[in-house]
Amino acid sequence: APSPTPGRTAITSEQMQQSVVLSLGLLDRYVGEYLHVAAGTMVTIRRDGDKLLVNVLDSGRPEMSFVARSETRFASSIFTLEFQLDGQGKVTGATWESAGPPGAAPNRIPLERK
Numbered sequence: 495a496p497s498p499t500p501g502r503t504a505i506t507s508e509q510m511q512q513s514v515v516l517s518l519g520l521l522d523r524y525v526g527e528y529l530h531v532a533a534g535t536m537v538t539i540r541r542d543g544d545k546l547l548v549n550v551l552d553s554g555r556p557e558m559s560f561v562a563r564s565e566t567r568f569a570s571s572i573f574t575l576e577f578q579l580d581g582q583g584k585v586t587g588a589t590w591e592s593a594g595p596p597g598a599a600p601n602r603i604p605l606e607r608k
Contacts (some may be wrong), residue, residue: 513561520565521546523585524577528605537605548575
């Protein structure tokens, strides 16, 4: 099989969306607890270096790592988180988005900052 161009690795479409580097202080403002109001589920977010680790309590799902795509948008391999800020830059909530089947609109779940 032909070898890929030296120094190049195969990248997924998700990785093609350029990640951005945010200051740790900026990342820290997203750390906390969020309530998935419809399901009554608590979602906790903590910072690990330059990533956000998201844990959906009682979901049986392992903690997921999200990387910054913009100052307010973060992505994991299958989910996107978009944070909402008030006029003072304080986080008021987030929208958890998962891609639906091809051609379907993404599933958006509001999260309320606790």
